[in-house]
Amino acid sequence: MKLMITNTLERKKVPFEPIDPSRVRMYVCGPTVYDYAHVGNARPAVVFDVVARLLRRLYGDAQVTHVANITDIDDKINARARESGRSIGEITDETAAAYRADMDAIGVNKPNEEPRATHHIDQMIAMAERLIELGHAYAADGHVLFNVPSMPDYGELSRRDRDEMVAGARVEVAPYKRDPADFVIWKPSDAETPGWESPWGRGRPGWHIECSAMAEAYLGEVFDIHGGGLDLIFPHHENEIAQSRCAHGTERMANYWMHNGFVTVEGEKMSKSLGNFYTVHDLLEEWPGEVIRFLLLSAHYRAPLDFSQAGLRESKAQLDRLYEALDLTRDVPTVSEKSSLPNLEDAMVSVDTPSSDYIAEALCDDLNTPLAISRLHYLVSRLNTAQAEDKPRIKASLLQGAELLGLLRSTPDQWFRGETEGISPIEIERLLGDRAKAREAKNFAEADRIRDVLKNEGIEIKDSPEGPTWKRA
RNA sequence: GGCCCGAUGGCAGAGUGGUUAUGCAGAGGACUGCAAAUCCUUGUACGUCGGUUCGAUUCCGGCUCGGGCCUCCA
Numbered sequence: 001m002k003l004m005i006t007n008t009l010e011r012k013k014v015p016f017e018p019i020d021p022s023r024v025r026m027y028v029c030g031p032t033v034y035d036y037a038h039v040g041n042a043r044p045a046v047v048f049d050v051v052a053r054l055l056r057r058l059y060g061d062a063q064v065t066h067v068a069n070i071t072d073i074d075d076k077i078n079a080r081a082r083e084s085g086r087s088i089g090e091i092t093d094e095t096a097a098a099y100r101a102d103m104d105a106i107g108v109n110k111p112n113e114e115p116r117a118t119h120h121i122d123q124m125i126a127m128a129e130r131l132i133e134l135g136h137a138y139a140a141d142g143h144v145l146f147n148v149p150s151m152p153d154y155g156e157l158s159r160r161d162r163d164e165m166v167a168g169a170r171v172e173v174a175p176y177k178r179d180p181a182d183f184v185i186w187k188p189s190d191a192e193t194p195g196w197e198s199p200w201g202r203g204r205p206g207w208h209i210e211c212s213a214m215a216e217a218y219l220g221e222v223f224d225i226h227g228g229g230l231d232l233i234f235p236h237h238e239n240e241i242a243q244s245r246c247a248h249g250t251e252r253m254a255n256y257w258m259h260n261g262f263v264t265v266e267g268e269k270m271s272k273s274l275g276n277f278y279t280v281h282d283l284l285e286e287w288p289g290e291v292i293r294f295l296l297l298s299a300h301y302r303a304p305l306d307f308s309q310a311g312l313r314e315s316k317a318q319l320d321r322l323y324e325a326l327d328l329t330r331d332v333p334t335v336s337e338k339s340s341l342p343n344l345e346d347a348m349v350s351v352d353t354p355s356s357d358y359i360a361e362a363l364c365d366d367l368n369t370p371l372a373i374s375r376l377h378y379l380v381s382r383l384n385t386a387q388a389e390d391k392p393r394i395k396a397s398l399l400q401g402a403e404l405l406g407l408l409r410s411t412p413d414q415w416f417r418g419e420t421e422g423i424s425p426i427e428i429e430r431l432l433g434d435r436a437k438a439r440e441a442k443n444f445a446e447a448d449r450i451r452d453v454l455k456n457e458g459i460e461i462k463d464s465p466e467g468p469t470w471k472r473a
Numbered sequence: 474g475g476c477c478c479g480a481u482g483g484c485a486g487a488g489u490g491g492u493u494a495u496g497c498a499g500a501g502g503a504c505u506g507c508a509a510a511u512c513c514u515u516g517u518a519c520g521u522c523g524g525u526u527c528g529a530u531u532c533c534g535g536c537u538c539g540g541g542c543c544u545c546c547a
Contacts, residue, residue: 011477029547040547076545159476160543207545229547230478236546261478262541269540298496299486304479304540314485318496324510362487370487374495384511444506451508462509471509 001357003058003364005225006302008233008257009157013366016256018224024055024064025219027254029211029228029236030114032071033095034080036279037102039296039307040229040263040270046293046406047260047301047367048227049108053404054363066111067218069211070096073117073204078193088194092118102280105289106296107406115214117205121196123213124205127247128185128198136246139200141176142188148181151242157257158234183239185209208239215253216244226254230261230302260301266308278307288415290407291315297369297405318373319407319415325380325398327412327469332388334396354379354394359401372405416471423457432461432468 003016018024028048031041045068052066072092081088100110128144131137136150148154173180184206189195195202215223221244228237237257244253263270270277283292294315299305358379362372379398386394402408410418417425431450438446451461454470462469 031547032545038547042547044547074545158542231542231546234476234542235544260547263547264540271546302478303486306485311485314497317498318485321496328511368487370485370495374487377495381512439506442506448507455508460509463505463507464510469509 001361001364003054004366005256005258006366007255008259009255011159014256016224018059019222019255021059022063024059024225025223026052026055026064026066026225026227027211027215027219027223028066028068028111028226029232030068030070031099032074032076033092033099034074034077035095036281037099038270038277038279039265039283039292040277041099042102042106042280042292043263043296043301043305044227044229044260045103045108046106046296048258050297050363050369050405051225051227051258051367052109052111053406054360054367057360057404058364065113065219067113067115067215068111069214070099070114070116071210072096073194073210074207082192092116098281102284105284106280106293107289107409109406113218115218117210117214120210120214120217121205123217124209125186125196125198127209127213127216127243130247131185131243134246134249136242137185138178140178142201142203143176143184144186144200145177145182146185146239146242146246147178148183148242149179151246154181154242155238157241158238160234160238183208183235185243208236209243211236211240212243212247212253215240216248221248222250222252223254225256225258227258227260230259233257233259258301261299261304264304264306267306270307283312287312287316288319288410290319290409293406294319294373297407298373300370301367318377322376322380322398322402322408323410323412323415325383326395326408327416327471329383329391329395330412332391332395334399335392354382355397356400356404358397359404363404369405372401376402376405376407418472422472423454423459428454428457428459428470432470435461436468 004013005016006013026048028044030045031037037045048066048068052064055064055066070092072088077088077091080091084091096116100114103110128137131146132139132144135147137144137146139145186198186200186203186205186209188201188203193204195204215226226237226240241253245251265276265278268276280292291312292315295307295311296305298311298315298318354375358375359372362368362375365371376398379394379401383391383394383398399408431454435447435450438444438450454461458473459470460473462471
């Protein structure tokens with residue numbers, strides 16, 4: 001089983017070879033913290049969470065370093081602070097905490113590091129100075145600018161021709177730029193704007209330098225995987241590459257670049273002006289976090305994903321099927337499956353004796369999460385039809401496979417009968433007791449009446465040889 | 474204008490040069506006092522026009538339609 005990844009640098013699917021198998025390093029661009037995370041922020045978080053889970057499975061938990069930054073210095077944050085009269089620290093601390101809570105709710109493991117931009121200003125200034133020394137950047141008018149012509153192969157990631165880019169540029173070129181394509185590394189701050197002392201006066205970092213500096217700080221000069229949304233390819237990632245490679249004199253910043261596709265909402269581009277964006281925070285009012293996560297994983301990560309109410313309902317229905325199988329096997333113990341992990345090279349992947357490797361194999365093909373989910377369903381079918389002696393093994397495979405996707409984290413009890421608003425379990429049990437008496441007396445009209453009463457409360461009753469059970473629909 | 478994606482059955486969504494996933498929804502059946510769940514069976518697909526091929530939904534080209542980036546954006 002070999003991990004294949006579509007590398008944006010090459011525009012094709014290639015085998016993944018870490019620089020150092022004992023230390024697999026991944027950097028993912030995280031959110032700018034000025035407002036609740038929306039589903040467009042959640043998609044890369046979930047996608048790269050699965051990448052991290054898979055890497056940990058393949059190379060060992062301790063061998064993987066997953067870094068996802070928190071951008072807490074940005075002009076959007078400054079604007080928000082001015083509008084609300086609140087301090088920047090207050091806004092970013094609160095939003096970062098809300099982000100972490102939302103990510104927990106949708107099953108995103110905490111990365112090894114979640115560095116904050118404001119904690120790495122010194123590193124950014126140091127990198128800017130180094131770039132100036134090496135002739136790749138210059139100070140002008142309180143700014144530090146990266147000089148794009150100083151890098152002959154600038155544009156390799158986005159495959160952009162610099163001259164065409166400049167010709168088609170819609171923005172006016174600032175007078176202090178030597179070249180129209182030059183971009184800001186450091187810019188001056190006025191008295192009302194947050195700033196730090198620097199060799200070029202009081203100022204703040206440009207957009208791209210934080211990632212270059214923090215990636216260097218936590219992962220070194222060249223690392224394995226750099227991820228983020230498709231829209232970051234240009235200019236953000238292109239400019240990160242320019243800064244890091246020129247500062248370090250390396251051929252690569254990261255060997256593999258992975259980019260997830262966009263999220264649309266009800267078929268339309270999600271935008272603040274249309275007001276059609278879903279925040280994770282709001283969605284969690286109505287849906288279990290796992291439903292949100294499932295929907296985000298139901299399409300391949302590079303394909304566009306339409307986030308819709310219909311999709312949420314579908315995701316809930318599919319998860320119900322998976323949990324139903326766990327509910328039916330609640331008394332079946334799980335046995336730890338035989339596996340050659342973490343050495344997957346020789347792992348047997350067989351339809352006849354499915355193991356969680358069957359799920360891992362699907363993910364190894366450029367993170368084919370829809371295929372992995374279909375294999376979860378296959379394991380469920382196998383579990384539902386298996387002989388009793390085979391169930392423990394299959395159940396274990398299902399749970400371990402689901403864990404790679406960060407799914408099936410609840411118990412069936414929590415999933416179907418968890419505490420929510422509405423009728424209490426005690427009341428439900430009382431009505432079920434009444435119904436049992438009615439059934440015993442063959443008073444089926446009364447039994448059905450009670451079923452209807454519960455149904456109106458959103459409770460489904462299921463009779464079984466061991467007695468009735470119930471769940472919230 | 475430049476660059477880059479995509480077009481699969483009612484819906485979602487994989488995949489493949491020949492035997493046509495998976496789930497939801499639909500139909501029939503088994504089981505059940507009824508129901509639910511489960512199991513069995515089942516229907517409807519590969520935008521369009523050409524090319525390559527013994528054979529293309531799958532490879533190549535044109536076209537149409539849709540989307541993204543080029544400016545803050547996950």
